[in-house]
Amino acid sequence: MSKVAIIGGTGLTSLQNLEISGREIMHTPYGEPSSTLVRGTLGNNDVLFLPRHGSGHTITPHRINYRANLWALKEAGAEMIIAINAVGGIQPEYQPGCLVIPDQIIDYTWGRNNTFFEEGDNPVVHVDFTWPYCETLRQSLLQAASQAGVDVIKQGTYGATQGPRLETAAEINKLEADGCNTVGMTGMPEAVLARELEVCYASVGVVANTAAGRHEGEITxxxxxxxxxxxxxxxxxxxxxVIPLL
Structure with a gap:
């Protein structure tokens, strides 16, 4: 059974070098996941893969069924999840094309189903979210980057916005004042749902553009x-x- 799952974001709707062994249609108490789960091997290691926006990249960030996605991965046996997120870079060092392994997140989203503990007669549950990403998995990603010779920014604060529109220049100024280094639309509630399910979760942010107001012209x-x-x-x-390290 695959213990490692990869959630692909914008730009990663499929995995090269993934030898597919099967596809699994999952039905969850929270509705349908974004896509069928793909089972396969990556470098002789079993993995699960799920494209967050659907196989044809048709689901907008605010309409993703995050609860179904996380529940399906957990049910399929995932104990660790590596999430790939496209982000905008706010500070000058977060240049387009670079990778970031964030260690903090600030949630600016609204109206999303962001917990498994809100229905029925179950007692109220408050999960600790001081450190939103699994540090063990973060360190494995950093170790793998060093071994592979891939340059990464080793920490940062991800600002999760509602989308699907991009932000205004004033909003980016606010995010920077709040301490955010990057901005994206899919980091929450994905991270906290993984925490509620007790699944080790970390993110790899791919800087796709300089954030609004940080360069001349429009973002295309x-x-x-x-x-x-x-x-x-x-x-x-x-x-x-990183997969062999896990």
Whole structure:
């Protein structure tokens, strides 16, 4: 049974070098996941793969069924989840194409189903979320990056916004004042749902663009796609090196 799962974000709807052994349609108490779960091997290691936005990248960030996705991965046997997230870089060092392994997150989303503990007669549960990412998995990612010669920024604070629109320049100024280094739309409630399920969860952020107001002109999808293509090459290398460590 695969213990390691990969959630692919924008730019990673499939995994190169993944030898697929099967696909599994999952039904959950929370509805349908974004896609069928893919089982396979990556470098002779069993993994699960789920594209967060669906196989055709058709599900917007605020409409993703995060609870179904996380529940399905847990039910399929995942004990560790590596989430790939496209993000915008706020500070100058967070340049397009680079990788970030965040250690903190600030949630600016609203109206999303963000807990498993809200229905029925179950007692109220308050999970500790001081450190939102699994440090053991974070360190494995950093070790793999060092072994693979992949440059990564070793920490940072991810600002999770609602989407699907990009942010205004003033909103980015606010996020920076709050301490955010990157901004994205899919980091929450994914991280806290994994914590509620007691699944070790960490993120690899791929900087797809400089955040609003941080460069001249508009942010275009062509620009984002170009930088994601560059960053995803390093993501694939990183995954191939970290999976054996786990």
């Amino acid at each position: 999808m062509e620009e984002i796609e170009q930088h994601l293509a560059e960053g995803m090459k390093n993501v694939r290398t990183l995954l191939e090196h």
